[in-house]
Structure formats: structure tokens, C-alpha cells
Amino acid sequence: MARIVMDDLHKVYPGGVKAVTGISLDIADGEMIVLVGPSGCGKSTLLRMVAGLETITGGTLSIGDRVVNTLEPADRDIAMVFQNYALYPHMTVYNNLAYGLRNQGVAKPEIERRVQEAAAMLQIGDYLQRKPRALSGGQRQRVAMGRALVREPSAFLFDEPLSNLDAKLRVQMRVEIRQLQKRLGTTSLYVTHDQLEALTLADRLVVLNAGRIEQVGTPMELYQRPETLFVAGFIGSPAMxxxxxxxxxxxxxxxxxxxxxxxxxxxxxxxxLLSAPAEPHLSLSGRVMLLEPAGAESHIYVSLDGNDQPITVRIPGLPTMQEGAAITLHVPLGALHPFNTASGRRVSG
Structure with missing residues (x-):
């Protein structure tokens, strides 16, 4: 396990394209950090800089007690799980897991111990003699995780590892990754564009925008008190x-x-709220534009009186009103988020 410290990291590509600008982040030993943001925000570039797959233009990167800016990926004591599983198709699952250890000269009994432990932890013991083509997508992802696990690295790096899986399997694998990381206590850096994945996996979330950090905090800190307009609009579904x-x-x-x-x-x-609360609140009137049942909850799209921009209301269960009906909404004053458009930031008072 290891602490990862990024100090004013920069990545500039030929032609002056700035992918990462002034990133400073201290990841504690054993912490699960999730990088989230829109496509092109720099999250995968930053992860690849930590892995050693992208050179660092400026700043300092430390893993454990070593500055690793110029170290090769193999010398950084990290293991990476990719979006595509990158398994060797001609090898059995066992050999896929053991391959890297053999290259490192690890003794056979130790290889056997690590492979069997990883297989048991990831519930792939029955597949060790199969080839990857005989496995489902979820099983292949477990093998890819197992290959990282057997190395017993100081840190795990995950680059959108669940994006190729269907929705049900993503939920299952998300739970498994979180349980595994907590059990092992290995420092982990995880990249995703999926907001729900980010909110449920992270000890702390790092929201990136245009190569810069917008805000760092626990998922609930970012949800309850976004510090910028970008974070306010990005975190939460439906959006604020x-x-x-x-x-x-x-x-x-x-x-x-x-x-x-x-x-x-x-x-x-x-x-x-559809009913006025006892606490101080403001009230807004409008008309129901659209009702959208979504299982255990529903979304109500409302056109406010004198305002063309629709707003979204989320309620539990099914709505009782009809589309086109008049509606009054009530918002507790303590739930309001004050922003300034010129600065793009939350206003403190």
C-alpha cells in the first residue's frame, strides 16, 4: 500500500494542447479516489500519468516515498485494470494470472498461492483452465482484476473497467470492486464517466473539468454543497x-x-416539495409539462409561470396529478444553493 501525491502536475501535448493543468492531490494510503468528469476533461490522461503510460510535462508525482516521474511503469509498483480486458486469448485463465509473476521470476509455489487466493476472492476458481473466449464479459473482467491482484501492488488503477458491461452486471461488479478494495485496503485511483458509479465507489470524489480540479470531497459533500456551477450541474441526476x-x-x-x-x-x-413544509420556504407556481414514472420514483417536468425554462421535480412513487395541471412547488430555504454566474462559484454568506 502507498500514499500517492500529485504536486502541480501538468500534461501538454505537441502543439500546446493542455490536457492536465496544475493538478495537486494527496491520496491517503488505502483510500479509494474516483476521478469523474465529462469526456475530454483529462481524467484518463491523469490516470495514465500515474501509471507511467503518459510522460509528465511538469510537476511531481510520488508513490510511497519515491518520486516516480521518470520511472518505467513496471518499476512503479502499481497494477492497472483497463476498459478492455487485454487478456491473452491463447492462454488459460490460470496462465493469464500467472504470466506477469513468471516474468518477474516469482517462485512457482508463490505463484500458485497468489493465483489460487485471487481466484477464490474473485470466484473464478472454476474457470482457471478455460480460455478467455469461453468466459462471459463479467468473468473476463474478474480475470483482469485477478491479474492485477496477484501482483500485490502498492496501488490499483482502474480505467473505466465496467463500461463494456451491461447495466445489471455493472451494478454487481461495482459492489464487488468496492468490497474487494475495502478488504485489501489497497490505495486505488478509479476513472469513470458514470456518476452513480463514482458516487457509490468513492471515499472521495475528484471532479475534473478541462484538465483542472473543480472540487474534491466525499460524495455527499459534493452533492450537498457543490462549490462551483459546474459541479452543481454535473453531480446529481436529475441535474440541479x-x-x-x-x-x-x-x-x-x-x-x-x-x-x-x-x-x-x-x-x-x-x-x-409538493406540500408546504413547516420550516421557512419559498413557493413557486407553474404547470406540469411531462410526467415520467421511473419505478420507485417519478420525475415531474414543470414550466414555471413566466419562465420558459423547465425545471425537474423528483418524488417517490407515482404522481397523482395530470399533465397540464397547475402545480405549486415549495423549497425549504436551507436547501437553496446560492451561486454567482460571473465567478461560476458558490456565494458564501
Whole structure:
């Protein structure tokens, strides 16, 4: 296990294209950090810099007590699980797991111990003599994880490992990865574009945008108190509603409790209530545009009076109103998120 420290990391490609700009991050020994952000935000580039698959243009990267900027991938004591499983098709599962250890000159009894332990942990013991083509996608991903596991590295790096699996299998594998990481206590850096995956796996989330860190924190910290407009819009599904302060003033609904400088107010869909709460709140009226049942919950799309931009409300169960019906929404004042559009940041007050 090892602490990973990134100090002002930069990656600039030929032609001056900046992929990563000034990333500083301290990953504690045994911590599970998830990098999340839209396509092209730099998350996979950053992971590959840690792995040694991308050169570092500037800054310092340490794994354990060593600066590894110029070390080859094989010398960094890390193991990586890729999006494509990258298994050797002509080898059995056993040999896929053992191959790297043999190359390192590990003794046969030790190879046998590590392979059998990994196979038992990942429940692939029955497949050790099969070739990858005889396995399902989930089984192949377990083999890929097993190949990383047998190396007993200081850190695991995961590059969107579940994106090729179907939805049900992704849920199952997500649980297995989290349980495995907690059991082993191995420092882990995980890249995904899937928000739910990020929220459920991470000890801390790192939201990236255009090669920079927007915010770092626990999943609930980022959900409950996003520090930038980007994080507010990116974390949470359905996305946070944004309503201009001018609209609230025009409707006589602008709360005096919001700090000076607020010109945009965020409201989570699940904080918009159909019944007035006992606590101080603001009320907004409109009409139901669309009802969207989604199993245990429903989404209601509402056009506010005097405002063309629809907002989303999330409620448990099935809605009782009809499309086109008048509706009044109530939002507790403590659930409002004040932002300033010029700075793109949360307003403190």
C-alpha cells in the first residue's frame, strides 16, 4: 500500500494542447479516489500519468516515498485494470494470472498461492483452465482484476473497467470492486464517466473539468454543497435546477437570507416539495409539462409561470396529478444553493 501525491502536475501535448493543468492531490494510503468528469476533461490522461503510460510535462508525482516521474511503469509498483480486458486469448485463465509473476521470476509455489487466493476472492476458481473466449464479459473482467491482484501492488488503477458491461452486471461488479478494495485496503485511483458509479465507489470524489480540479470531497459533500456551477450541474441526476435571482424577485419569492452577490439559485429536484413544509420556504407556481414514472420514483417536468425554462421535480412513487395541471412547488430555504454566474462559484454568506 502507498500514499500517492500529485504536486502541480501538468500534461501538454505537441502543439500546446493542455490536457492536465496544475493538478495537486494527496491520496491517503488505502483510500479509494474516483476521478469523474465529462469526456475530454483529462481524467484518463491523469490516470495514465500515474501509471507511467503518459510522460509528465511538469510537476511531481510520488508513490510511497519515491518520486516516480521518470520511472518505467513496471518499476512503479502499481497494477492497472483497463476498459478492455487485454487478456491473452491463447492462454488459460490460470496462465493469464500467472504470466506477469513468471516474468518477474516469482517462485512457482508463490505463484500458485497468489493465483489460487485471487481466484477464490474473485470466484473464478472454476474457470482457471478455460480460455478467455469461453468466459462471459463479467468473468473476463474478474480475470483482469485477478491479474492485477496477484501482483500485490502498492496501488490499483482502474480505467473505466465496467463500461463494456451491461447495466445489471455493472451494478454487481461495482459492489464487488468496492468490497474487494475495502478488504485489501489497497490505495486505488478509479476513472469513470458514470456518476452513480463514482458516487457509490468513492471515499472521495475528484471532479475534473478541462484538465483542472473543480472540487474534491466525499460524495455527499459534493452533492450537498457543490462549490462551483459546474459541479452543481454535473453531480446529481436529475441535474440541479438553476433559477435566476431576477425571476424570484419579479415573483416576490426572493429570500432575504441569500448572501449578497447571488444571481443564480440552485435547487435539487428532490428538495422541491409538493406540500408546504413547516420550516421557512419559498413557493413557486407553474404547470406540469411531462410526467415520467421511473419505478420507485417519478420525475415531474414543470414550466414555471413566466419562465420558459423547465425545471425537474423528483418524488417517490407515482404522481397523482395530470399533465397540464397547475402545480405549486415549495423549497425549504436551507436547501437553496446560492451561486454567482460571473465567478461560476458558490456565494458564501
Amino acid at each position: 435546477n438553476m433559477i435566476e435571482m431576477g425571476y424570484l424577485r419579479d415573483r416576490g419569492a426572493a429570500p432575504s437570507t441569500l448572501p449578497a452577490g447571488t444571481d443564480l439559485v440552485g435547487m435539487r429536484p428532490d428538495d422541491m
